[in-house]
Amino acid sequence: MDPFFFIQLADPQFGMFARWGGVTDEVIEAQLFKGSKVRKAPPVQGFEDESRLFTEAISEANRLKSAFVVVCGDMVNDPDSETERAEVLRIAGGLDSEIPIHWVPGNHDVGADTVSATPESLRTYRGAFGPDYFAFQHSGASFLVLDSITIDNPSPVPGEWEAQLEFVRTELAAAVSRGGPIIVFSHHPAFLKTPDEPTDYWNWPLERREVLLRLLRDADAKAVFAGHWHRNNYSSYGDMQVVATGAVGYPLGDDPSGYRVVKVLPDRVEHDYYAFGNGPGSVEL
Numbered sequence: 096m097d098p099f100f101f102i103q104l105a106d107p108q109f110g111m112f113a114r115w116g117g118v119t120d121e122v123i124e125a126q127l128f129k130g131s132k133v134r135k136a137p138p139v140q141g142f143e144d145e146s147r148l149f150t151e152a153i154s155e156a157n158r159l160k161s162a163f164v165v166v167c168g169d170m171v172n173d174p175d176s177e178t179e180r181a182e183v184l185r186i187a188g189g190l191d192s193e194i195p196i197h198w199v200p201g202n203h204d205v206g207a208d209t210v211s212a213t214p215e216s217l218r219t220y221r222g223a224f225g226p227d228y229f230a231f232q233h234s235g236a237s238f239l240v241l242d243s244i245t246i247d248n249p250s251p252v253p254g255e256w257e258a259q260l261e262f263v264r265t266e267l268a269a270a271v272s273r274g275g276p277i278i279v280f281s282h283h284p285a286f287l288k289t290p291d292e293p294t295d296y297w298n299w300p301l302e303r304r305e306v307l308l309r310l311l312r313d314a315d316a317k318a319v320f321a322g323h324w325h326r327n328n329y330s331s332y333g334d335m336q337v338v339a340t341g342a343v344g345y346p347l348g349d350d351p352s353g354y355r356v357v358k359v360l361p362d363r364v365e366h367d368y369y370a371f372g373n374g375p376g377s378v379e380l
């Protein structure tokens with residue numbers, strides 16, 4: 096395979112600055128108690144900050160000549176907002192025509208209540224962004240995009256988890272027989288610290304996590320890249336890297352808004368996170 100690199104983005108989440116702008120100290124304190132750093136800021140409306148940051152991400156992909164761009168979910172904050180979706184898609188349209196973009200569903204995109212999908216919210220998502228789980232290849236490497244919202248809670252969308260599991264089995268088998276590295280994208284990180292950590296808001300639920308991790312390990316997948324946590328996190332499962340990437344948009348930790356450059360090399364996958372304004376001059380492979 097020829098080495099290449101791509102840019103991974105997560106959580107541009109149009110509307111989130113407005114969601115958390117102007118909240119009281121009590122709300123900030125309550126969020127901090129849950130581990131999320133909401134900033135004290137005056138109230139704002141719309142999504143001016145998100146537009147600026149996502150435009151920066153797209154222009155970095157153009158400048159560095161990324162092989163493709165993947166957006167690991169939470170494109171919008173409000174799943175019912177046509178204006179937020181339209182702005183994401185308008186800015187993504189500024190990507191050079193030879194650079195494909197791949198959308199991964201987030202809980203704020205496909206979750207009707209920002210947590211769980213319904214048949215209708217899935218239909219809306221698929222109409223705007225395309226399939227919620229799919230596979231693609233680039234230069235001898237195989238990529239799987241997962242819908243971690245139906246992994247998180249399959250019960251309101253009967254049959255979706257079973258169909259996705261079948262898809263994962265089929266695509267992993269095809270990728271193994273093709274050879275080359277296998278890389279997976281998901282909105283929710285598989286886990287943050289340990290593969291057997293308890294289920295919570297931030298990870299794949301243990302019951303389905305065990306099934307998926309076993310399949311990925313058997314296929315020798317190199318990495319799972321995710322978002323959702325709005326800050327960086329690095330873990331591993333055997334030789335497989337389990338990475339959460341900071342937000343393009345509103346940060347919930349100490350990592351500033353930014354993007355990840357992922358190099359796919361014949362024997363390994365390397366990556367770095369860059370804050371906007373602090374990107375590399377070029378990417379050496």
Ligand SMILES: [Fe+2]
Nearest residue numbers: 106108169323
């Ligand atoms: Fe998010």
